Amino acid sequence: IYLAAAMHDVDHPGCNNAFLISTGDSKALVYNDRSVLENHHCSTGFRLLMRDEHFFVENLFQGTEGRGLWRKTREGMVEMILATDLGRHFEMLSMFKKKVMNLESFDPRGVPEDKALLMQMMLKCADVANPTKPWPLYTEWIQRVTAEWYEQGDEERRLGMPISPFCNREATAHVGVKRETREWERTFVSAHASSQKGFIEFIVAPIYEALGNVCGIEEVLEILEGNRGRWEGVGENGAGTGATGAGGKR
Numbered sequence: 001i002y003l004a005a006a007m008h009d010v011d012h013p014g015c016n017n018a019f020l021i022s023t024g025d026s027k028a029l030v031y032n033d034r035s036v037l038e039n040h041h042c043s044t045g046f047r048l049l050m051r052d053e054h055f056f057v058e059n060l061f062q063g064t065e066g067r068g069l070w071r072k073t074r075e076g077m078v079e080m081i082l083a084t085d086l087g088r089h090f091e092m093l094s095m096f097k098k099k100v101m102n103l104e105s106f107d108p109r110g111v112p113e114d115k116a117l118l119m120q121m122m123l124k125c126a127d128v129a130n131p132t133k134p135w136p137l138y139t140e141w142i143q144r145v146t147a148e149w150y151e152q153g154d155e156e157r158r159l160g161m162p163i164s165p166f167c168n169r170e171a172t173a174h175v176g177v178k179r180e181t182r183e184w185e186r187t188f189v190s191a192h193a194s195s196q197k198g199f200i201e202f203i204v205a206p207i208y209e210a211l212g213n214v215c216g217i218e219e220v221l222e223i224l225e226g227n228r229g230r231w232e233g234v235g236e237n238g239a240g241t242g243a244t245g246a247g248g249k250r
Contacts, residue, residue, distance in 0.1 A: 197228075
């Protein structure tokens with residue numbers, strides 16, 4: 001799972017699958033418009049790992065038995081990485097929820113299929129984990145991810161394409177405001193409240209709550225709920241009770 005995590009975003013071009021497909025990018029052509037980035041990360045990661053100078057786990061997979069173990073290991077890693085495609089998110093979440101509804105029959109220690117599904121969900125959780133980080137680190141990552149989205153939006157504008165949701169830098173109010181001030185927090189929350197509330201409500205919280213049924217992640221869930229509270233009550237004009245000054249308490 002650590003190797004899959006290290007590979008899962010390798011050589012990311014800074015745009016999403018929809019952009020690559022819409023522009024006819026070579027990666028979309030190679031992977032037939034299906035989980036384009038995830039397939040690319042997986043393929044690139046394995047090509048790097050299996051170079052003679054990089055294949056540090058080679059000694060674990062020697063001989064006939066070792067080669068069989070490598071095939072199973074690689075298969076599991078591929079499935080974990082491909083599962084991070086958000087296009088499959090609700091399908092994967094529904095499958096996992098059905099499994100954990102009956103904990104007596106869900107046995108990741110003894111049933112290989114259950115173990116594989118749990119590892120896929122763990123990597124999916126890690127992939128969308130920004131809202132589970134402490135607020136200062138969470139907001140730093142929002143800034144970084146948003147900068148990447150804006151670069152895609154700039155390219156879409158240049159190509160005369162419709163600008164994807166959340167990729168329009170001209171719609172952001174907090175740019176140029178000094179960070180770690182009350183004004184920065186107010187404008188930051190106003191600019192990102194809609195996207196983050198939706199991201200937490202429909203993507204992050206459901207998958208973490210499902211994982212919490214089988215793993216002890218109470219501290220993570222507590223941080224997630226605290227961050228969700230920061231966005232609550234924020235209206236479209238930025239007014240509301242969802243945030244106080246940087247470092248303050250609700």
